[in-house]
Amino acid sequence: MSFFSPEALLALLLGSLYGAVFGAIPGLTATLALSLAIPVLLFLGPYVAMAAIIGITSTAIFAGDIGSVLVRIPGTPASAAYTEEIYDIGQERSPAYALGIASIPSAIGSLIGLVFLVLGSLALVWLAKQFSSFEYFWLVLLGIVSGIFAVPSLLKGAIAFGIGMLLATIGYDPALGHPRFTFGQPNLLGGIDFIIALVAFFGVSEVLEHLFHGSSRQEFRRLERLARGSSVFREFFVETWRLCLREKWGLWRSSVIGTFVGFLPGAGSDIAAWICSNFRRMRGGTKEQITLEGTTANNAAVAGAWIPAMALGIPGDTLTAILLGMFLAMGITPGPELFNKYSSLVVQIYLAFFLASVVIMPFGGYLSALIVNALLKIPMRALMGMVLGLCVVGTYAVNNNPFDLYLLAILGALGFVLRQGGFPIGQVVLGMILGPLLEQHFMVSMIKTHWSFASFFERPVAILLALANALLVALMLGIRYQQWRRLNRLRMLASLAKPEE
Amino acid sequence: MATERFWELVGALLAFGLGLAALILSRGLPQMEGGYPGPALFPGILGVLLVCCGLGVFLGALLQAGHSRGVAVEGRKGLVNTLGVLLSLGLAPVMLARLGLIPTAVAYALFACLLLRARWQEVLAVGVAMGLFVYVVFMRFLGVQG
Numbered sequence: 002m003s004f005f006s007p008e009a010l011l012a013l014l015l016g017s018l019y020g021a022v023f024g025a026i027p028g029l030t031a032t033l034a035l036s037l038a039i040p041v042l043l044f045l046g047p048y049v050a051m052a053a054i055i056g057i058t059s060t061a062i063f064a065g066d067i068g069s070v071l072v073r074i075p076g077t078p079a080s081a082a083y084t085e086e087i088y089d090i091g092q093e094r095s096p097a098y099a100l101g102i103a104s105i106p107s108a109i110g111s112l113i114g115l116v117f118l119v120l121g122s123l124a125l126v127w128l129a130k131q132f133s134s135f136e137y138f139w140l141v142l143l144g145i146v147s148g149i150f151a152v153p154s155l156l157k158g159a160i161a162f163g164i165g166m167l168l169a170t171i172g173y174d175p176a177l178g179h180p181r182f183t184f185g186q187p188n189l190l191g192g193i194d195f196i197i198a199l200v201a202f203f204g205v206s207e208v209l210e211h212l213f214h215g216s217s218r219q220e221f222r223r224l225e226r227l228a229r230g231s232s233v234f235r236e237f238f239v240e241t242w243r244l245c246l247r248e249k250w251g252l253w254r255s256s257v258i259g260t261f262v263g264f265l266p267g268a269g270s271d272i273a274a275w276i277c278s279n280f281r282r283m284r285g286g287t288k289e290q291i292t293l294e295g296t297t298a299n300n301a302a303v304a305g306a307w308i309p310a311m312a313l314g315i316p317g318d319t320l321t322a323i324l325l326g327m328f329l330a331m332g333i334t335p336g337p338e339l340f341n342k343y344s345s346l347v348v349q350i351y352l353a354f355f356l357a358s359v360v361i362m363p364f365g366g367y368l369s370a371l372i373v374n375a376l377l378k379i380p381m382r383a384l385m386g387m388v389l390g391l392c393v394v395g396t397y398a399v400n401n402n403p404f405d406l407y408l409l410a411i412l413g414a415l416g417f418v419l420r421q422g423g424f425p426i427g428q429v430v431l432g433m434i435l436g437p438l439l440e441q442h443f444m445v446s447m448i449k450t451h452w453s454f455a456s457f458f459e460r461p462v463a464i465l466l467a468l469a470n471a472l473l474v475a476l477m478l479g480i481r482y483q484q485w486r487r488l489n490r491l492r493m494l495a496s497l498a499k500p501e502e
Numbered sequence: 503m504a505t506e507r508f509w510e511l512v513g514a515l516l517a518f519g520l521g522l523a524a525l526i527l528s529r530g531l532p533q534m535e536g537g538y539p540g541p542a543l544f545p546g547i548l549g550v551l552l553v554c555c556g557l558g559v560f561l562g563a564l565l566q567a568g569h570s571r572g573v574a575v576e577g578r579k580g581l582v583n584t585l586g587v588l589l590s591l592g593l594a595p596v597m598l599a600r601l602g603l604i605p606t607a608v609a610y611a612l613f614a615c616l617l618l619r620a621r622w623q624e625v626l627a628v629g630v631a632m633g634l635f636v637y638v639v640f641m642r643f644l645g646v647q648g
Contacts, residue, residue, distance in 0.1 A: 044644045160517045163552045174541035213580040382618035390611030390632045398646040403595035410591035422513030440544040
């Protein structure tokens with residue numbers, strides 16, 4: 002099977018449309034789309050599955066803008082940064098022009114991100130070949146620390162990571178191969194299947210949230226026409242392209258910043274979009290400029306997040322954590338091994354990103370907008386019913402084991418409680434991927450050196466990574482302290498202002 | 503806001519309980535040669551982390567609940583629906599063995615639709631679509647037994 006096989010191309014196309022639909026409909030997220038698709042993709046082999054995953058991830062983020070244009074509700078959190086602006090563009094000029102701004106700059110951002118993905122992943126793989134368990138330990142720890150600091154509440158972030166890592170300790174331990182926390186249940190000896198956890202945390206908990214809040218009765222008003230006056234094609238492609246040429250430096254800047262933010266573990270597309278659109282907003286940018294920079298950045302961040310995931314096996318966000326879980330479920334270890342043993346798969350990933358950027362986003366963007374505009378007619382309560390049914394079937398399909406359905410219920414309940422309390426579910430999933438890596442590299446290092454902790458500070462790269470960890474903690478604590486002081490000052494001013502009123 | 507505070511407390515207690523359980527259960531795990539900590543080390547560290555952070559969030563939520571008007575659970579009906587779906591998921595293995603894959607999937611899809619007060623036409627459409635999708639994609643295309 003190669004990338005140019007009809008199966009892979011079809012998977013890319015169908016994955017893109019599926020991702021676009023999930024990304025565009027408010028309430029359905031890219032993570033949910035990927036979680037529900039994984040049980041199906043597992044059966045299709047790495048080449049077809051990767052093409053579909055790239056289709057889903059690359060279009061789901063840009064499709065978040067479709068919801069913003071059509072109903073003023075961002076389809077994904079990554080589109081929230083400029084929802085007001087893009088909706089206004091759609092109302093003031095035409096929805097086709099607004100969708101064009103969502104689509105063409107997204108494609109350019111994704112393409113520039115791809116260049117960085119190719120160069121960055123190859124450079125990192127070369128570097129990773131020099132890594133031993135000590136360097137990997139610090140690197141994984143860096144991922145965990147930045148993931149915890151990416152959450153507004155440090156304690157909640159730590160709890161989410163802790164629970165994820167604890168769930169991953171169930172089954173045989175990496176040091177002695179001794180079963181842990183299995184309670185004599187043979188079904189737990191292999192640990193909790195990551196895919197089942199994923200379906201439970203994102204699928205079941207989503208349905209439970211809708212049931213709990215009873216918020217599924219929302220109706221969306223559809224657009225009757227996508228363009229006014231001039232043709233849809235002209236508004237969507239020609240006018241947007243002119244804007245891109247006018248704003249070429251903004252495009253470059255937001256692509257580079259977006260890729261870099263995506264590359265950082267814990268930070269994702271939404272943070273990239275907020276940074277770039279706020280930067281433009283503060284400089285008095287027009288609605289077009291703010292939207293263009295935000296949408297470029299969040300798509301460039303998708304490619305950026307793939308760099309550490311592919312080259313080092315460290316996920317940059319929840320989507321790449323799912324990707325890594327998928328790799329592991331297929332028996333592929335991300336990192337240098339992926340580039341050595343599966344170089345054709347790596348080339349396919351690059352090509353799939355290229356096709357998704359150049360063909361799918363611009364042309365599929367228009368098609369997706371039409372499909373989504375029609376699908377907005379389907380009420381959320383019906384969609385949630387489908388999601389629950391798919392969760393049950395998908396979970397059973399992974400191992401053909403009915404025991405997994407008990408896990409689905411337990412983990413779904415856990416996910417629901419955590420979501421309601423404002424604990425980040427994405428961090429639980431990241432913990433499930435990073436926890437075993439951290440333990441494995443720690444135990445291997447300890448056994449190699451007969452429990453000498455000093456060995457973690459003996460190699461130059463290990464020292465640099467340890468310093469990076471310390472620097473990150475100090476920097477983030479400093480920022481948090483400043484934020485806390487500023488908030489307290491504002492509260493004091495507010496309390497002083499009250500009596501005067 | 504009060505509802506989120508309540509769930510924050512529940513989440514914090516859950517983390518505390520999980521941490522405590524990890525600490526207690528990991529004591530029974532074997533050590534490595536030379537008395538070095540083995541499989542118990544990592545769960546032990548995670549146990550301490552969860553106990554401490556759970557306690558921190560719990561106290562924080564309690565203090566903030568003191569400032570606000572107290573802790574309350576809103577939407578009793580929503581909670582009953584949620585618990586209903588969770589309990590029914592516990593029955594899924596039995597349903598799967600007795601009814602098979604398609605009826606089980608359809609039953610869950612319909613159950614959720616009904617709880618979300620979908621119209622009968624929607625329920626019917628979801629049931630047909632779900633049954634067809636599971637048959638075509640999972641059973642015929644992917645070969646899932648059921």
